[in-house]
Amino acid sequence: MLVEKLLNSYSGKVKEVEIGSGGLKVGGETCLPFYLWEGEMPNKILFGLEILDQEPVDWADSLARLYQDVWKEPVEWAKKCFEMGAEFLHIRLTGTHPDSKKHDPTQAADLVEEISKAVSLPLIVYVSGNKETDAQVLQKVADRIKDSRLLLGPADEENYKLVVAPVSLTNHNVIAFSPVDINIAKQVNILIAQMGMPLERIVMDPTTGALGYGLEYTFSIMERLRLAALIQNDEMTQFPIICTVGQETWKTKEAKVSPDEEPTWGDEEKRGISWEVVTAITLMLAGANLISLRHPESLRLLKEARSEFISLGEGG
Amino acid sequence: MALTGLEIFKLLPKKNCGECGIPTCLAFAMKLAAGQAEIDACPYVTDEVKAELSEAAAPPVRTVTIGQGEKAVKIGGEVVMYRHEKTFFNPTLIALYLSDDMPAEEVDRKIEEVKLASFQRVGQTLEANLLALEAKSGSLESYNSLISKASKINLPLILMAPVEILEKVIPDQKGRKPLIYAADLENYEKMVSLAKENNLPLVAKGKSLDEVSELTEKIKASGFKDLVIEVEAQGLAANFKNLVLIRRAAIEKKIRSLGYPALTFAFDPQGNEWKELINAAVQIVKYGGIVILSSLAPWKALPLFVLRQNIYTDPQRPLQVEEKFYRIGQADKNSPVLITTNFSLTYFIVSSEIEASKVPTWLGVVNTEGLSVLTAWSAGKFNQDTIAQFLKKQAMTDLVSHKKVVIPGYVAQLKGALEDELPGYEVIVGPREASEIPSFLKNWS
Incomplete structure (x- = not known):
């Protein structure tokens, strides 16, 4: 059989990172994404839904119809996402930004704690990206949550010390963020590792470019990270990857404008879902381990696609 | 794909005559290997060796042209597995499928969709490339009427029909240089002679990589190489695996018999259009040459066209917008x-x-x-x-x-x-x- 001559082997392996409270893991693959005829992906790629700690201001109408009954109440919103089949929650603490001043660090920690009690899902928490408040918020959140392993961040080249210090003293994991740049991605991982953060508690966020808005850059950087991890066995690239697909795709014009504005683009909601699904499937093929989304239909479609891919590991 | 200098040296006459302008055959061989000399400079080398060397210099995936005139398209010609290594050259061709047993209104509606599925983005026009027309009714008349309907839009065709029907429609169509579909282990002799006589590209299909490889070897032995290949499969996973292995065979493993652009159907067996969208996206990202879809409604066409533009953007030359x-x-x-x-x-x-x-x-x-x-x-x-x-x-x-x-x-x-x-x-x-x-x-x- 020709197939036997066509198999490749890999020397490296992506590290396994445990999230949530039930021993759930991501990563651990020993082959390029879904090349299951020549390697393993012991843990599923997970699909989550995104929630905010305050009412969103600029979400597309297609999303408002789904969430506006709950989005003033983040805990209710979290429950709804759980019911819709989310496999993790991506919580963005935008309300901790000084511009918004909705939540101080203690209130933010209260909220994350309430959500973690209300739904039994792994939680991924992004702070607002403000230098003055982020470290304090992360510290409070990290200290408060004891019985679930959070994924906290983002830690970037500038703020990594402030972010990693409080996280490293707990059981939580950290998100190593880089701005669409493979060298910085590696550099941030190294800096975080040098602070004594255990390597099996790091997840990378290489910045998600949506379809038509830089997707090809994210795609190629992720492919290069995975080739470095698996073929060159470069330890500082062997971390699971998170992609914030919902957040990036639903702010594009293509996911938002009505057919009145763009008559040849067709149905608005279908278009938004297709933008999200196509971005997600592309990044799955580049090496994503955690994908956060906004629309439950995207979630359902991607889970189906994942099952089909997994059949390749069962002799399919 | 290139031969080494020593491998080329073995094929040269070893006269060291210097008539090529380079003192020794070994030095000439080294220049050839480095792409700094042309084999035609040697007056003594045989035609067979010339053919062998030009074969060795050909890209690992053959380039095939379909259609005539301004809408003619090229596929294949790829040289890398990952776009960051150089670039992907010829973007996946997106084809709409129509058959002659479809109700007339359905054909009209789908053709209208193709016309509308044309979008401007960063200075490029994004649109479908081909129409795939299948003779399913068995009637030559119905097939001819489908071809004439499809001819209202100026896109190259894939003619999918049994040999007997193709023989009848090709005399009228060969000027448009359609891709003809398909040769298999049963019918390939007739199909290849039809393709050869009319100078048309041909699809070679089989049930497995091995069967396709055997078939392309047989066809190549008869002197015909303008092939697109298809491993018949359904659904997401099987097509993904075949496309990855075909590209790897051609580029990393130097298996010439799979060094052709690949054709896949994105259809979902149950007719689910969302699954079709996902299948097509996977095929565009992972090495699809020609991807055939059952419809091109804008919510499907626009993201797929933009995905193709993203993946096939040259990473060394970023796209620019107008000042x-x-x-x-x-x-x-x-x-x-x-x-x-x-x-x-x-x-x-x-x-x-x-x-x-x-x-x-x-x-x-x-x-x-x-x-x-x-x-x-x-x-x-x-x-x-x-x-x-x-x-x-x-x-x-x-x-x-x-x-x-x-x-x-x-x-x-x-x-x-x-x-x-x-x-x-x-x-x-x-x-x-x-x-x-x-x-x-x-x-x-």
């Missing part, structure tokens, strides 16, 4: 003026943040030859001179009644120099990151 003022929202004489560079990614990110802010704005895009803000600044393509020239050339004074210009925070140091260049103007330093633009604009007064 001009872009009007975002209902910008008027009092709206803010923001300046950025013409790197398409910069433009897309900045313009989408401005749109998100809902503040009507003029976005001035300076031609920096596709460089981003900081890179363009350090290359001297985004500075007080180029920005001032841009504002004059694009007549900012005609657009707005104020003289305030916002520059990216990363080039804050240009403020003084730019104000010197533009007396009477106020230069305002904007945010460093695009994500801060909405809050910046909301505080605009």
Whole structure:
């Protein structure tokens, strides 16, 4: 059989990172994404839904119809996402930004704690990206949550010390963020590792470019990270990857404008879902381990696609 | 794919005559291997050796042309597994499937969809490339009527029919250079002679990689090489695996018998259009040559066309947008003026943040030859001179009644120099990151 001559082997392996409270893991693959005829992906790629700690201001109408009954109440919103089949929650603490001043660090920690009690899902928490408040918020959140392993961040080249210090003293994991740049991605991982953060508690966020808005850059950087991890066995690239697909795709014009504005683009909601699904499937093929989304239909479609891919590991 | 100098040397006459301009055959062989000499310079080498060497120099995936005239398309010719290693050259061809047993209204509706599925993006027109027409009814008359309907739009065709029907329709169609479908282990002799006589590209299909490989070897032995290959499979996973292994066979394993562009159907067996969208996306990302879809409704066509444009963008040459003022929202004489560079990614990110802010704005895009803000600044393509020239050339004074210009925070140091260049103007330093633009604009007064 020709197939036997066509198999490749890999020397490296992506590290396994445990999230949530039930021993759930991501990563651990020993082959390029879904090349299951020549390697393993012991843990599923997970699909989550995104929630905010305050009412969103600029979400597309297609999303408002789904969430506006709950989005003033983040805990209710979290429950709804759980019911819709989310496999993790991506919580963005935008309300901790000084511009918004909705939540101080203690209130933010209260909220994350309430959500973690209300739904039994792994939680991924992004702070607002403000230098003055982020470290304090992360510290409070990290200290408060004891019985679930959070994924906290983002830690970037500038703020990594402030972010990693409080996280490293707990059981939580950290998100190593880089701005669409493979060298910085590696550099941030190294800096975080040098602070004594255990390597099996790091997840990378290489910045998600949506379809038509830089997707090809994210795609190629992720492919290069995975080739470095698996073929060159470069330890500082062997971390699971998170992609914030919902957040990036639903702010594009293509996911938002009505057919009145763009008559040849067709149905608005279908278009938004297709933008999200196509971005997600592309990044799955580049090496994503955690994908956060906004629309439950995207979630359902991607889970189906994942099952089909997994059949390749069962002799399919 | 290239042979080494020593491998080439073995094929040369070893006369060391120097008539090629190089003193020894070994030195000539080394030049050939490095691509610095042409085999035609040797007067003594045999035609067989010439053919062998030009074969060895051919790209690992054969390039096949379908169609005639301005809508003619090329597929294949790829040389790498990953786009960052060089680039992917010939974008996946997207085909719409029609059959002669479909109700007339359905055919008309789908053809209308193809016409409408044409979008402008970053200076390129994104559209479908081919129509795949299948003879399913068994009637020559129905097939001919489908072909004449499809001919109302000017796209090259894939003619999918049994040999007997193809023999009858090809005399009229061969001038348009359709791709004919398909040769298999049963019928290939007839199909190949039809393709050869009419000089048309041909699909070779089989049930497995091995069967396709055996078939292309047989066809090549008869002297025909303009092939597109198909491993018949259904669904997401099987097509994904076949496409990866075909590309790997051709490029990494140097297996010539699979060195052809691949054709796949994106259809879902149960007719689920969402699954079809996902199948097609996977096939575009992972090495699909020709992808056949059952319909091209805009919610499906637009993301797939943009995906193809993204994946096939040359990573070494970023896409650029046109230098001009872009009007975002209902910008008027009092709206803010923001300046950025013409790197398409910069433009897309900045313009989408401005749109998100809902503040009507003029976005001035300076031609920096596709460089981003900081890179363009350090290359001297985004500075007080180029920005001032841009504002004059694009007549900012005609657009707005104020003289305030916002520059990216990363080039804050240009403020003084730019104000010197533009007396009477106020230069305002904007945010460093695009994500801060909405809050910046909301505080605009």
